[in-house]
Amino acid sequence: MRIERLTIRNFRVFKDVTVADLPPLAIFVGANGSGKSTLFDVFGFLRDALHDNAHVAVTKRGGFKELRSRDSEGPISIEVKFREDDGPLVTYLLEVDETGGRACVTREVLKYKRGRHGKPWHLLDFTRGAGTAVTNESEYDGAASEMKREEQRLESPDILALKGLGQFEKFKTVSAFRRIIEHWHLSNFHIEDARPSQESAYAEHLSPQGANLPLVTQYLYERHPDVFKRILERMSQRVPGVQKVTAEATVDGRVVLRFQDGAFRDPFIAKYVSDGTIKMFAYLVLLHDPSPHPLLCVEEPENQLYPTLLRELVEEFRDYARRGGQVLTSTHSPDLLNAAALDEVYWIEKRAGFSTIVRAADSEQLRALVEEGDTLGDLWKQGLLGSVNP
Numbered sequence: 269m270r271i272e273r274l275t276i277r278n279f280r281v282f283k284d285v286t287v288a289d290l291p292p293l294a295i296f297v298g299a300n301g302s303g304k305s306t307l308f309d310v311f312g313f314l315r316d317a318l319h320d321n322a323h324v325a326v327t328k329r330g331g332f333k334e335l336r337s338r339d340s341e342g343p344i345s346i347e348v349k350f351r352e353d354d355g356p357l358v359t360y361l362l363e364v365d366e367t368g369g370r371a372c373v374t375r376e377v378l379k380y381k382r383g384r385h386g387k388p389w390h391l392l393d394f395t396r397g398a399g400t401a402v403t404n405e406s407e408y409d410g411a412a413s414e415m416k417r418e419e420q421r422l423e424s425p426d427i428l429a430l431k432g433l434g435q436f437e438k439f440k441t442v443s444a445f446r447r448i449i450e451h452w453h454l455s456n457f458h459i460e461d462a463r464p465s466q467e468s469a470y471a472e473h474l475s476p477q478g479a480n481l482p483l484v485t486q487y488l489y490e491r492h493p494d495v496f497k498r499i500l501e502r503m504s505q506r507v508p509g510v511q512k513v514t515a516e517a518t519v520d521g522r523v524v525l526r527f528q529d530g531a532f533r534d535p536f537i538a539k540y541v542s543d544g545t546i547k548m549f550a551y552l553v554l555l556h557d558p559s560p561h562p563l564l565c566v567e568e569p570e571n572q573l574y575p576t577l578l579r580e581l582v583e584e585f586r587d588y589a590r591r592g593g594q595v596l597t598s599t600h601s602p603d604l605l606n607a608a609a610l611d612e613v614y615w616i617e618k619r620a621g622f623s624t625i626v627r628a629a630d631s632e633q634l635r636a637l638v639e640e641g642d643t644l645g646d647l648w649k650q651g652l653l654g655s656v657n658p
């Protein structure tokens with residue numbers, strides 16, 4: 269499943285922006301304050317709105333005064349177009365505005381087209397807590413069966429119909445979209461927090477900052493030995509100087525990792541290996557998660573990694589996306605960009621207080637230069653990615 273297109277209106281620095289043709293791995297570059305983290309937070313906003321309600325999602329972000337684009341009017345609006353395998357292109361639209369001091373869902377639509385032509389089918393169409401929803405279709409079937417629509421009312425106008433209508437649990441389209449939003453994950457490693465010396469507890473997934481790395485290591489070691497073995501093998505392939513990584517359970521149930529450096533007889537334990545080594549290990553644990561996130565956003569993965577490792581990391585991102593999880597990442601690193609393909613790169617450019625997002629593949633000049641063998645990081649350094657400079 270993949271998000272193909274995203275339109276954002278009145279959401280902070282994005283007054284009116286569309287990101288088109290999103291590939292399985294998309295890499296965003298842009299100056300400080302151009303909106304990279306804001307772009308990822310659009311999914312955080314959707315998740316909060318779905319999990320709690322629109323009011324909570326807005327309030328957590330400082331209320332309309334902070335969240336709505338400055339000096340701008342109209343609802344905060346997010347439109348996501350996504351597709352599941354060979355399924356139809358599905359559109360989800362959410363508009364949130366302020367009514368009497370509270371956030372209110374002024375429009376929520378989920379629709380798709382059956383076949384290339386014809387009118388889109390609205391699975392749901394709601395305004396301020398009331399609207400119509402289909403009650404009799406649970407699959408994309410080409411059959412001409414008439415959809416049955418019913419008027420429905422939600423408990424409150426700040427709840428999403430996506431969540432509030434019980435019948436949608438069996439709808440394939442709806443559960444596909446809910447899965448993307450509910451399992452969306454933001455990774456922003458603070459590697460000093462991930463040093464293995466934590467009290468025992470339990471974790472299956474790596475936390476956003478990576479602080480539970482020792483626990484997830486232990487979980488994989490015990491419950492997914494095949495995945496764990498693959499991570500250790502990748503570690504020795506990806507990190508020069510790390511010849512072999514072994515793991516050993518201690519009597520108190522922790523897992524001690526030993527990193528064998530080719531030059532020395534005795535391995536180093538994880539506490540004493542370099543930041544970059546631990547960070548690469550943390551990325552491998554994140555990216556080999558036995559149940560991958562359908563949408564993974566990664567903030568500036570380059571910190572602490574040696575430039576040549578970034579190429580390996582981009583390969584790992586692509587592998588992850590191939591296994592079914594889309595990856596969006598932000599970067600300030602020309603070296604990371606040097607490993608990127610033309611259609612994977614976007615730049616975010618701020619002008620007069622608001623940002624636009626430009627697809628590198630839409631520049632004829634870049635396309636020609638890449639075809640001649642230039643790499644995107646070098647072209648970026650030469651100032652050829654809009655006015656965005658590293």
Ligand SMILES: Nc1ncnc2c1ncn2[C@@H]1O[C@H](COP(=O)(O)OP(=O)(O)OP(=O)(O)O)[C@@H](O)[C@H]1O
Binds near residue numbers: 280336337338
């Ligand atoms: N309501 C708003 N209207 C317009 N701009 C806003 C609004 N709220 C925040 N901003 C601006 O949006 C920008 C947000 O930047 P963001 O944190 O997304 O940037 P970034 O690209 O992640 O930067 P960095 O590289 O430093 O992490 C800031 O410059 C901030 O001033």
Ligand SMILES: [Mg+2]
Binds near residue numbers: 304305306
């Ligand atoms: Mg940021």
